[in-house]
Amino acid sequence: MSQSTPTTSSLHQRRLTATPRGISVFNDFFAQRASNAELWDVDGKRYIDFAGGIAVLNTGHRHPRIMEAVGAQMQRFTHTCYNVAPYEDYVRLAERLNTLTPGNHAKKTAFFSTGVEAVENAIKIARAATGRSAVVAFNGAFHGRSLLGMALTGKVKPYKSGFGPLPPEVHHVPFPDQRRGISTEQALANLDALFKYELDAARTAAIIIEPVQGEGGFNPAPPAFLRGLRERCDALGIVMIADEIQCGFARTGKWFAMEHSGVVPDLITMAKSLGGGFPLSAVCGRAEMMDAPEVGGLGGTYAGNPLALAAGLAVLDVIAEEQLCERATALGQRLAERATTFRRKTPRIVDVRGPGSMVAIEFADPDTGKPDAAFVQRVVRRAADKGLILLSCGIDANVLRFLYPLTIADATFDEGLDILEAALAEA
Numbered sequence: 001m002s003q004s005t006p007t008t009s010s011l012h013q014r015r016l017t018a019t020p021r022g023i024s025v026f027n028d029f030f031a032q033r034a035s036n037a038e039l040w041d042v043d044g045k046r047y048i049d050f051a052g053g054i055a056v057l058n059t060g061h062r063h064p065r066i067m068e069a070v071g072a073q074m075q076r077f078t079h080t081c082y083n084v085a086p087y088e089d090y091v092r093l094a095e096r097l098n099t100l101t102p103g104n105h106a107k108k109t110a111f112f113s114t115g116v117e118a119v120e121n122a123i124k125i126a127r128a129a130t131g132r133s134a135v136v137a138f139n140g141a142f143h144g145r146s147l148l149g150m151a152l153t154g155k156v157k158p159y160k161s162g163f164g165p166l167p168p169e170v171h172h173v174p175f176p177d178q179r180r181g182i183s184t185e186q187a188l189a190n191l192d193a194l195f196k197y198e199l200d201a202a203r204t205a206a207i208i209i210e211p212v213q214g215e216g217g218f219n220p221a222p223p224a225f226l227r228g229l230r231e232r233c234d235a236l237g238i239v240m241i242a243d244e245i246q247c248g249f250a251r252t253g254k255w256f257a258m259e260h261s262g263v264v265p266d267l268i269t270m271a272k273s274l275g276g277g278f279p280l281s282a283v284c285g286r287a288e289m290m291d292a293p294e295v296g297g298l299g300g301t302y303a304g305n306p307l308a309l310a311a312g313l314a315v316l317d318v319i320a321e322e323q324l325c326e327r328a329t330a331l332g333q334r335l336a337e338r339a340t341t342f343r344r345k346t347p348r349i350v351d352v353r354g355p356g357s358m359v360a361i362e363f364a365d366p367d368t369g370k371p372d373a374a375f376v377q378r379v380v381r382r383a384a385d386k387g388l389i390l391l392s393c394g395i396d397a398n399v400l401r402f403l404y405p406l407t408i409a410d411a412t413f414d415e416g417l418d419i420l421e422a423a424l425a426e427a
Contacts, residue, residue, distance in 0.1 A: 118270060253332065
């Protein structure tokens, strides 16, 4: 008995019945196929993708090089568990990341499946390396949805509501943000005050920071602030962890966002675009720190899946050969230039920021100056109606973020910006 072709309407009702409301879904349509920066739903409607699977698709949907690499690996084997029967691609990708990441010191890399796994293992490594337990993170940060990931995340709703108690010994300090009146000097002073009044630095294993906050609003950490963190970590014996999960792999115009500051972290967490659409994450760091956990202390059944590793190796090739770092810079400049024209017509735009193609547009009520999340949601809805997928972010949900594939065709990119301009006008 043949089944009828599902429609958006029928799938929407089935989703509401079969899946929990806690899984947020930004759009009502259901994807059927995709290619590079374009996606088609089950009703045949075409969309331009400016979300990239939340920063997973810097190399686009189904890049031919990645599909070829994964297809070839599928013919060999799909799983053995690296802990049981290891394979060369794990070592090959580790070697390449050890070379690509900032710093000339000896490094080692471990692979996992999700971003929050990388974050949790980075904390484990820092604790094993220092013999300490406390961790410092920042207001507005996002580090995942596991219990420790939520504890590290610097926003309550929707991430922490109803899920407590959370793991102890996680402390938050303000992230520098001029729009919120927090200078680099003030942010560093707040960290110093934490160590003076509340937390013994001698018990602190790590400070974890996103070089550009993702969910928090695409807020770049000032280079002077990162240098200040590095100085304090060196003086106090604290591990500096850079969370590059959203901002890595050419998104900011560099392989890694930390490169803009010249500051070298001790550990780097990676995920999202590393796998080009396949679940893959990693922790890369100083060899002596990475070797601190005992044998068996790191790993996992699917950690470093063979198909994902094959994709990851192809991702690195594509970024290098197609010069996606340079492409990110060029596309980001074009977006910023268009945003200047948007700003003249849309007084609610109060800021356009971000390095490379990690660009954000922030909105506020022009009369009160208060964040205007409702306007942003209207823009997102209008854009989707017109065939453009957008995402919001920010502590107050009043920021549009742009995560289009860096492989997007020029004509498709311009078409997406035209749709955005029309959506701004209608909202």
